Amino acid sequence: MYTIKQLFKSTFFAALAITAVSCSKDKGVASVSTGTETYALGVGITDASNNTVNYVVQASNLMTGTISATSGSTNNPQLQTGYRDYSFGGGTFYSVGGLGVSDATAYTLDASGKLSGKTGLTFDLPNTDLVNVDGTTMIGGSFPTGPTVSANAQLYTLNIAGNTITNKVTVPMNSLFPTNTDWTFYTGMVVSGSQLFQTFYPVNASTYETLHTDTNYVAVYSYPALALQKVIKDTRTGPSGAFGTRSGIIKTDAGDVYTISNSSFANGYSQSTKPAGILKIAAGTTVFDPAYFFNTDTAPNGGKIAHAKYISGNLIFVEITTTAPTLADRWGDKNLQMAIVDLSKQTITPVSGSPVFSGNGGRSFDALVDNGKVYTAITVNGVTNIYQVDVATATVTKGAIVSGTFVGGMARLK
Numbered sequence: 001m002y003t004i005k006q007l008f009k010s011t012f013f014a015a016l017a018i019t020a021v022s023c024s025k026d027k028g029v030a031s032v033s034t035g036t037e038t039y040a041l042g043v044g045i046t047d048a049s050n051n052t053v054n055y056v057v058q059a060s061n062l063m064t065g066t067i068s069a070t071s072g073s074t075n076n077p078q079l080q081t082g083y084r085d086y087s088f089g090g091g092t093f094y095s096v097g098g099l100g101v102s103d104a105t106a107y108t109l110d111a112s113g114k115l116s117g118k119t120g121l122t123f124d125l126p127n128t129d130l131v132n133v134d135g136t137t138m139i140g141g142s143f144p145t146g147p148t149v150s151a152n153a154q155l156y157t158l159n160i161a162g163n164t165i166t167n168k169v170t171v172p173m174n175s176l177f178p179t180n181t182d183w184t185f186y187t188g189m190v191v192s193g194s195q196l197f198q199t200f201y202p203v204n205a206s207t208y209e210t211l212h213t214d215t216n217y218v219a220v221y222s223y224p225a226l227a228l229q230k231v232i233k234d235t236r237t238g239p240s241g242a243f244g245t246r247s248g249i250i251k252t253d254a255g256d257v258y259t260i261s262n263s264s265f266a267n268g269y270s271q272s273t274k275p276a277g278i279l280k281i282a283a284g285t286t287v288f289d290p291a292y293f294f295n296t297d298t299a300p301n302g303g304k305i306a307h308a309k310y311i312s313g314n315l316i317f318v319e320i321t322t323t324a325p326t327l328a329d330r331w332g333d334k335n336l337q338m339a340i341v342d343l344s345k346q347t348i349t350p351v352s353g354s355p356v357f358s359g360n361g362g363r364s365f366d367a368l369v370d371n372g373k374v375y376t377a378i379t380v381n382g383v384t385n386i387y388q389v390d391v392a393t394a395t396v397t398k399g400a401i402v403s404g405t406f407v408g409g410m411a412r413l414k
Contacts, residue, residue: 037061039368040093040107040115041377042086042409043069043077043402052405054080056095056107058115058413062375062386063399070403076115078107086366086409089132090160093411102126106163109413118163125150129246133191136160137224141198143186146205147179153186155196155226169226176219176231177202182212187241187248192255195229195286196221199248199259201239209270213238213263216279218249220286234288237261237277243268243331247308247365250316255283258316258343262296262304266325266332276304278343294346296320301348306336306359309367309374311391314343317367317374322356333359338376338387340394351389353396355380360406368410375399377407 039059046052055069055077069077082101087094093107095117102123110116125142133139138158144150153176156168177184183205189198198219202212216234221227240259241248245267249259259279263272280292296302303321310316319336329335336359338351357378360366368375374389384406386399 036414037412038109038113038414040088040409040411040413041067041402041407042080042084042095042366043067043404044084044406044408045069046405052083054082054084054095054408055404056080056093056105056115056117058109059400061400063388063397066401066403067386068403078115078117080105084408085127085129086411087130087132087138088409088411089130089138090135091413092160093409093413094130094138095409096127096130098126098128100126104130106160107413113414120163121158121165123156123165124154128186129189130158131189131191139189139191139196139226140165141186141189143184143200144173145185146183147173151179155221157224157226167224167226171228175228176200177217184217185243186246187239188246188250190249190251190257191223192251192257192281193284194223196223196226197249197257197281199240201241201248203243208243208268210239210263210268211271213269213271213273216240216259216261216288218259218281218288230286232281232287234279236274236293237279238263238269238272238274242306245307245365247305250308250310252310252314252343253312256343257281257283260305260308262306264304264306264321264325265327266304266321266329266334267306268331270327270330276302278305278341280343294343296341296348299346299348301339301350303348305341306333307365307367308341309365309369311340311369311374315391316341316343317369317376317389317391318348319359320348338389338396340389340391349394351394351396354387360408366407366410368412370412375410377402377410379406 057075057077059067083099085096096104104121105117128143131139140156143153153171182202184200187199216237220229262276275297278294280289305318307319322335338354340349384402388397
């Protein structure tokens with residue numbers, strides 16, 4: 001599987017940590033048995049030499065049986081090229097290249113209910129993230145991993161129906177943080193009203209040391225023009241998000257924006273100087289709310305939030321540490337359990353029955369929110385299963401086996 005440590009090594013040595021494979025159409029694929037629902041999953045299979053091949057597969061049931069990426073299976077596996085991230089918007093599941101691969105394939109269902117991929121999206125730099133805005137538009141970002149890659153990032157809007165990039169804006173990296181001091185790594189973005197908010201953390205592009213952990217940074221852009229307006233700061237926490245994650249920021253139904261800071265050794269930080277916590281930017285504003293601070297380190301059932309997905313009603317689904325990480329845990333993304341966080345009440349409710357596990361290390365958090373449930377894939381003792389979390393009761397049910405090493409993304413297409 002892709003661990004955070006492996007992603008770190010991939011970037012550090014400017015080389016792929018995976019085997020690049022060419023897309024091809026499998027012959028003799030069995031007919032797809034579709035039920036009322038159809039799901040798309042990004043599945044990675046890693047061999048003993050840490051070479052990984054990625055597939056997009058479909059499934060009609062996440063709770064029983066086995067979901068397989070084997071050629072000829074009823075899950076209709078679609079072979080991918082290189083490293084892959086995954087995003088979803090407007091009924092489209094995006095398989096997005098990274099670590100040297102700069103294309104994206106948009107998957108929908110054809111008239112017979114089978115996965116159909118549309119190519120044609122190629123970015124100037126490998127894409128860092130695609131974020132759904134409103135079901136018709138995605139916001140994309142290509143943030144270079146170091147000054148030798150590019151001095152500039154790019155933001156762009158993507159028309160989902162047309163599968164086209166409609167606007168592209170160059171953002172000098174030096175305008176986010178002084179690049180003669182440190183580089184910056186992207187950790188998430190959301191659109192709220194007429195602003196785009198983007199989180200990042202400063203990092204040495206050569207050694208990956210994090211010497212600036214005393215401040216939370218959020219870049220504020222206009223939307224839809226994507227013009228950088230300012231970078232706001234708050235010293236109650238360290239930076240939001242972490243290496244190889246996109247969980248630094250979320251938006252609620254009301255448009256409030258929350259930043260999630262962990263400064264966790266297990267997620268790549270070399271030091272931690274502020275408590276893990278959540279800050280708020282109220283809807284319609286572009287400043288941190290001085291009255292809101294949720295210290296997740298000291299809260300009952302608390303810890304450091306490594307991965308997060310907004311549910312609804314000011315609730316977020318998280319993977320949170322069960323023990324305080326030490327420097328020896330650096331890059332481990334481990335000792336995690338599932339929990340529900342209430343942003344209004346500032347409470348953390350552990351999911352009853354959650355195993356303790358390690359994150360899959362992928363940048364795409366594979367949590368799917370659907371009809372009061374959250375589905376996510378977890379590997380325990382070498383076996384990957386889908387887990388279904390009932391949000392109302394904070395309980396979990398183990399579901400289908402995934403015949404693969406990890407799941408990088410998941411969405412419901414029908």
